[in-house]
Amino acid sequence: MARLIKQQQVVGSDDWQIIEDDAAVVDYAVISLTRWQAERSALAAHAEAGKLGLFLNSDETADLIGDDASAFALIAIDFPKFTDGRGYTAARLLRERHGYQGELRAMGDVLIDQLFAMQRCGFDSFSLRDDQDTEEALKAFSTFTRCYQTDVREPRPLFRRRA
Amino acid sequence: MYVYDEYDQQLLNERVAQFSGQVARYLDGKIPEEDFLPLRLQNGIYVQRYAPMLRVAVPYGALNATQMRALARVAREYDKGYAHFSTRQNVQFNWPALEECPQILADLADVQMHAVQTSGNCIRNTTTDEYAGVIAEEITDPRPYCEIIRQWSTFHPEFAFLPRKFKIAVNAVPGADRAAIQIHDIGVNIVRNEAGELGYRILVGGGLGRTPVIGTEIRAFLPEEDLLTYLDAVIRVYNQFGRRDNKYKARIKILTKALGIDRMRELVEAEWERIRDGEGKLTRAELDRVKKHFSEPAYKDLQDEPAELTSARSENPAFARWLQRNVRAHKKSGYAVVTLTLKQKGTPPGDITAEQMDQVADLAEQYSLGELRSTHQQNLVLPDVEQAQLFALWQAAKANGLATPTLGLLTDMICCPGGDFCALANAKSIPVAEAIQVRFDDLDYLHDLGEIDLNISGCMNACGHHHVGNIGVLGVDKKGEEFYQISLGGSSAGNNTDEAALGKILGPSFARERMADVIQTILDFYVDKRIAGESFLEAYRRLGHAAFKEAVYGPAD
Ligand code: SF4
Numbered sequence: 139m140a141r142l143i144k145q146q147q148v149v150g151s152d153d154w155q156i157i158e159d160d161a162a163v164v165d166y167a168v169i170s171l172t173r174w175q176a177e178r179s180a181l182a183a184h185a186e187a188g189k190l191g192l193f194l195n196s197d198e199t200a201d202l203i204g205d206d207a208s209a210f211a212l213i214a215i216d217f218p219k220f221t222d223g224r225g226y227t228a229a230r231l232l233r234e235r236h237g238y239q240g241e242l243r244a245m246g247d248v249l250i251d252q253l254f255a256m257q258r259c260g261f262d263s264f265s266l267r268d269d270q271d272t273e274e275a276l277k278a279f280s281t282f283t284r285c286y287q288t289d290v291r292e293p294r295p296l297f298r299r300r301a
Numbered sequence: 302m303y304v305y306d307e308y309d310q311q312l313l314n315e316r317v318a319q320f321s322g323q324v325a326r327y328l329d330g331k332i333p334e335e336d337f338l339p340l341r342l343q344n345g346i347y348v349q350r351y352a353p354m355l356r357v358a359v360p361y362g363a364l365n366a367t368q369m370r371a372l373a374r375v376a377r378e379y380d381k382g383y384a385h386f387s388t389r390q391n392v393q394f395n396w397p398a399l400e401e402c403p404q405i406l407a408d409l410a411d412v413q414m415h416a417v418q419t420s421g422n423c424i425r426n427t428t429t430d431e432y433a434g435v436i437a438e439e440i441t442d443p444r445p446y447c448e449i450i451r452q453w454s455t456f457h458p459e460f461a462f463l464p465r466k467f468k469i470a471v472n473a474v475p476g477a478d479r480a481a482i483q484i485h486d487i488g489v490n491i492v493r494n495e496a497g498e499l500g501y502r503i504l505v506g507g508g509l510g511r512t513p514v515i516g517t518e519i520r521a522f523l524p525e526e527d528l529l530t531y532l533d534a535v536i537r538v539y540n541q542f543g544r545r546d547n548k549y550k551a552r553i554k555i556l557t558k559a560l561g562i563d564r565m566r567e568l569v570e571a572e573w574e575r576i577r578d579g580e581g582k583l584t585r586a587e588l589d590r591v592k593k594h595f596s597e598p599a600y601k602d603l604q605d606e607p608a609e610l611t612s613a614r615s616e617n618p619a620f621a622r623w624l625q626r627n628v629r630a631h632k633k634s635g636y637a638v639v640t641l642t643l644k645q646k647g648t649p650p651g652d653i654t655a656e657q658m659d660q661v662a663d664l665a666e667q668y669s670l671g672e673l674r675s676t677h678q679q680n681l682v683l684p685d686v687e688q689a690q691l692f693a694l695w696q697a698a699k700a701n702g703l704a705t706p707t708l709g710l711l712t713d714m715i716c717c718p719g720g721d722f723c724a725l726a727n728a729k730s731i732p733v734a735e736a737i738q739v740r741f742d743d744l745d746y747l748h749d750l751g752e753i754d755l756n757i758s759g760c761m762n763a764c765g766h767h768h769v770g771n772i773g774v775l776g777v778d779k780k781g782e783e784f785y786q787i788s789l790g791g792s793s794a795g796n797n798t799d800e801a802a803l804g805k806i807l808g809p810s811f812a813r814e815r816m817a818d819v820i821q822t823i824l825d826f827y828v829d830k831r832i833a834g835e836s837f838l839e840a841y842r843r844l845g846h847a848a849f850k851e852a853v854y855g856p857a858d
Contacts, residue, residue: 199541221339221422223462227540230459235575251323251332251340258458271331282315284308286452288581295580296308296452297587 200231233260345416373658464543478794506557509763534573603635651679719759726759728776728783
């Protein structure tokens with residue numbers, strides 16, 4: 139049972155589905171980076187309709203998709219283990235460097251206690267691990283009122299905002 | 302010292318609330334053990350052999366009397382009445398109950414202390430010179446930079462789950478390395494360029510552990526306002542490309558070696574170019590704001606060598622000895638910097654009782670403007686003592702077992718908690734330290750030997766910095782039995798040199814009972830062969846490794 143949170147609301151699930159590289163591309167398919175690189179032009183129509191998503195493995199860095207990012211309506215970044223922190227950098231770079239404005243989803247081992255930092259790195263949708271309590275999860279978004287660093291939501295670090 | 306404003310305090314209070322919630326969910330069975338582990342580590346809680354250990358941060362070693370009393374209270378109320386100062390200038394409690402940790406952290410938050418990122422694969426406590434701000438040799442006070450790094454690294458959104466732990470140290474004394482920056486993931490050396498501007502020389506990829514490496518220069522000069530964006534760039538490269546498949550190969554030193562320093566530099570510089578002028582760039586206003594917290598106290602106008610001091614010194618040889626060893630020059634005339642040693646015979650190095658902690662707090666208030674420091678050699682420092690009061694201070698410190706006049710000498714050992722507490726240990730380290738303290742307790746002998754760093758670690762993780770001890774002792778496991786391997790010639794640099802060196806293994810390891818004898822043999826050889834004024838390390842370098850090896854193991858056949 140998928141526990142999906144979008145924009146800090148529990149939505150349960152939605153239409154996006156990850157497909158295998160040899161499966162036909164349907165609306166709301168989430169494809170691999172390899173497939174995008176190989177079949178780019180064939181996939182353009184889906185992309186243009188806003189119905190194509192991209193799945194990034196944790197060892198795929200943001201610059202591999204680069205400014206192509208905006209072709210996708212959804213980018214899902216995998217966390218094979220929650221202690222694998224590469225996805226935080228990937229998310230930030232997609233948002234801050236490659237101008238990605240679509241939905242950015244954390245997938246895999248996505249746990250309550252990481253949501254706050256994920257949201258700061260630009261994730262706005264979270265496919266929680268099955269055992270996570272969605273009520274608790276919603277509370278996690280307001281763990282800290284103000285943080286020290288620059289991040290996607292608040293580009294000015296605290297030292298530029300201190301009274 | 303830095304005083305929190307409402308923003309800092311709010312963040313810390315929210316952290317206490319967050320962690321209390323995590324502990325409650327864990328105790329309720331809502332967070333499985335393996336998910337809880339990284340959460341508690343990020344708040345300094347280990348599960349050790351017998352009980353959890355709570356590691357409280359002492360950011361860059363700076364403490365005030367109120368904080369020391371709060372730590373004493375924790376030791377008394379939640380622990381067995383003592384605490385341990387570690388080689389990262391932090392303080393560890395060995396017996397708190399997990400259930401009580403949230404309350405302990407709430408109590409500590411009231412005095413602006415915390416356990417944030419004292420463990421886990423994140424950016425750890427930044428360390429620096431314990432004499433920061435009070436010695437004439439430094440280019441500038443390194444503490445404001447450490448505080449700026451502390452804030453930048455606290456709950457950094459991108460770097461909570463790095464491949465491995467990440468340590469930064471800052472040195473500000475030219476021609477010296479007073480914070481062992483060469484054995485840190487990033488070493489920051491505060492320097493001036495030819496135009497006289499302040500900035501940093503940055504080293505990367507140093508570290509001890511299984512693969513000890515001395516850090517390499519990645520940037521010769523980084524302008525003052527570029528510190529944080531450059532750190533972001535280095536760690537961003539590391540977070541993306543550091544190995545995650547093998548924890549022994551996950552530190553940035555391994556990535557730096559694998560890529561080569563030139564490629565590493567290229568990646569970092571390319572990343573940095575893209576963020577250096579962004580919002581994350583430090584501002585002059587912020588540098589000034591933080592520096593203001595460390596402005597000089599209102600020192601009195603005093604003369605060096607007041608009459609009280611001169612007469613007390615000539616009348617009291619024990620006091621004179623303590624002055625010579627444990628007291629060093631202050632940048633202000635009439636003041637002195639005093640080290641209170643936590644190296645008493647019969648006590649594990651770095652250990653301190655709750656009573657002593659209260660006494661130290663009193664001494665700090667009475668004699669040192671209320672401030673103190675913890676050191677990476679596991680001692681405490683009173684930074685601002687009037688020379689005229691040194692004798693009174695010495696008497697009070699001596700009465701409380703805090704004036705062993707052995708700073709920098711053989712028995713001023715660095716020693717990790719080892720097998721008595723640590724679940725990772727191969728062997729106990731405290732009993733070895735104890736045997737050495739017992740064997741070498743003659744002060745005349747110790748003073749005659751001169752400065753020697755003896756460092757002990759209970760396993761390859763090297764928390765006791767054995768690689769950089771002039772004499773290093775490493776606990777090893779031989780078919781389930783505890784043995785000890787000796788290395789010689791290491792150095793973490795220090796006052797007079799900025800060249801760190803890694804020790805070389807002497808030969809087959811020894812059983813614990815033999816350790817004091819073997820150390821004795823090594824020292825006898827040195828005493829016998831030294832030429833006037835030559836330190837142990839100098840004699841080792843002159844005589845060579847083979848000579849010492851032969852002294853210990855006999856001639857090779
Ligand atoms: S060196 Fe090993 S035994 Fe000693 S504290 Fe570190 S991990 Fe534990």
